[in-house]
Amino acid sequence: MPSDRLEGHRCGPLKGVAEVPGDKSISHRALIFGGLAAGTTNIEGLLEGDDVLHTAAAVRAFGAEVERLGDGHWRVTSRSEWRSPDAPIDCGNSGTGARLLMGAAAGWPIRATFTGDASLSGRPMERVLGPLRQMGARTEGSTLPVTVHGGTLTGISYDNVKSSAQVKTAILLAGLRAVGDVEVHEALPSRDHTENMLRAFGVDVEQEGGTVRLGRHRDMVATDVIVPRDPSSAAFPIVAALLVPGSEVELPNILINPLRTGLITTLKEMGGDIEYRNVRSSGGEQVADIIVRASTLTGVEVPAERAPSMIDEYPILAIAAACAGGTTIMTGLEELRVKESDRLSAVAEGLGACGVEYQEGKDSLTVRGAGGPPAGGGEVAAHHDHRIAMSFLVLGLVAERPVAVDSAGMIATSFPTFLPLMRNLGADIR
Numbered sequence: 460m461p462s463d464r465l466e467g468h469r470c471g472p473l474k475g476v477a478e479v480p481g482d483k484s485i486s487h488r489a490l491i492f493g494g495l496a497a498g499t500t501n502i503e504g505l506l507e508g509d510d511v512l513h514t515a516a517a518v519r520a521f522g523a524e525v526e527r528l529g530d531g532h533w534r535v536t537s538r539s540e541w542r543s544p545d546a547p548i549d550c551g552n553s554g555t556g557a558r559l560l561m562g563a564a565a566g567w568p569i570r571a572t573f574t575g576d577a578s579l580s581g582r583p584m585e586r587v588l589g590p591l592r593q594m595g596a597r598t599e600g601s602t603l604p605v606t607v608h609g610g611t612l613t614g615i616s617y618d619n620v621k622s623s624a625q626v627k628t629a630i631l632l633a634g635l636r637a638v639g640d641v642e643v644h645e646a647l648p649s650r651d652h653t654e655n656m657l658r659a660f661g662v663d664v665e666q667e668g669g670t671v672r673l674g675r676h677r678d679m680v681a682t683d684v685i686v687p688r689d690p691s692s693a694a695f696p697i698v699a700a701l702l703v704p705g706s707e708v709e710l711p712n713i714l715i716n717p718l719r720t721g722l723i724t725t726l727k728e729m730g731g732d733i734e735y736r737n738v739r740s741s742g743g744e745q746v747a748d749i750i751v752r753a754s755t756l757t758g759v760e761v762p763a764e765r766a767p768s769m770i771d772e773y774p775i776l777a778i779a780a781a782c783a784g785g786t787t788i789m790t791g792l793e794e795l796r797v798k799e800s801d802r803l804s805a806v807a808e809g810l811g812a813c814g815v816e817y818q819e820g821k822d823s824l825t826v827r828g829a830g831g832p833p834a835g836g837g838e839v840a841a842h843h844d845h846r847i848a849m850s851f852l853v854l855g856l857v858a859e860r861p862v863a864v865d866s867a868g869m870i871a872t873s874f875p876t877f878l879p880l881m882r883n884l885g886a887d888i889r
């Protein structure tokens with residue numbers, strides 16, 4: 460098997476336009492919702508990363524017609540009912556795909572077994588299966604392989620203590636076919652793409668404080684979806700441009716939903732020169748063109764309540780923190796331990812390998828910034844985690860010595876064009 464080890468090397472200013480791919484969360488939802496809704500759903504700007512391609516295959520296995528018409532242009536036509544798939548549904552590396560599909564499947568009188576890769580097979584599924592059982596589904600297994608036997612479900616009032624959008628979405632999708640009230644409470648709001656998109660697909664969704672409730676009208680009607688560009692992917696060129704002296708990069712058409720932009724808020728507090736231009740509405744979401752210029756950063760304390768709005772961005776924030784002056788304190792990070800890898804320890808280990816001072820707590824990370832380029836020179840284990848790999852390749856662009864990442868292949872799960880995009884800006888990744 461060819462090695463997918465890569466190194467990031469110190470480089471000159473990053474310049475140009477970074478067209479990052481479509482938002483991963485919205486892409487999964489567009490396919491699944493299209494598979495549930497009566498009629499034909501056209502999707503523009505779909506992320507064609509491995510995670511989403513697994514979801515496309517899954518929706519097809521449940522009986523919908525799913526066609527790729529061109530670059531990012533897909534068409535989903537549902538049958539009136541979901542059917543039991545002939546074979547296990549392989550969700551690959553994707554927690555979102557697995558958990559959302561379990562919820563969607565539970566509402567039908569069918570049986571489906573879900574599998575995934577080694578990383579996904581170690582991730583907790585009980586957080587979704589518990590509420591689905593409460594609604595009347597039968598389940599086998601608490602980690603993959605998991606089998607869901609769906610059927611006639613009843614309502615639920617569920618306290619989503621982890622503020623997980625995947626859990627909230629699984630319950631709402633199951634709830635579409637449940638009899639009775641379906642509501643999910645959150646003390647800290649998680650991303651609201653499901654609510655926004657369900658409304659666009661004709662479903663009554665009410666929001667009252669921290670409670671989301673399905674209304675009476677729960678039949679989905681197909682609608683077209685325009686997928687904005689992914690702020691979680693944009694995070695890598697944004698931080699790279701802030702850190703590499705002399706850089707200026709434009710990122711057009713990025714989703715700026717406030718429930719996704721905790722990283723941008725934090726980077727601005729650190730002194731990052733990040734500007735939104737042409738803020739506008741597109742496909743029911745706010746988007747903007749983002750301009751980033753190299754900046755001198757200072758460490759900050761990131762409030763724990765901000766975590767849901769930047770949950771996937773802590774690895775790349777830790778890289779910004781490593782180059783900032785002073786200390787950055789991140790708390791409320793317990794969910795990082797159950798992502799594609801234990802991201803808290805993977806980041807800590809990588810920082811250590813690159814000569815960065817840090818302290819890892821049970822659910823916190825403190826990084827003492829070098830106030831300039833860290834030593835680098837580390838051989839970093841990515842733990843087959845796309846966001847760990849991309850984060851440390853970005854560190855290599857500024858560190859005194861190159862930073863190597865042992866396996867970068869998983870980057871294709873969320874950001875298949877990462878390498879050409881970064882190289883096109885001037886990044887030295889080889």
Ligand SMILES: O=C(O)C1=C[C@@H](OP(=O)(O)O)[C@@H](O)[C@H](O)C1
Nearest residue numbers: 484555622623624625626770771
């Ligand atoms: O709903 C979604 O699309 C996602 C929710 C988050 O997970 P949790 O729901 O586990 O917080 C996030 O980490 C993931 O990348 C995508």
Ligand SMILES: C=C(OP(=O)(O)O)C(=O)O
Nearest residue numbers: 552553554555556771798
């Ligand atoms: C956590 C992530 O995704 P998922 O949960 O879908 O695997 C991610 O993309 O960082």
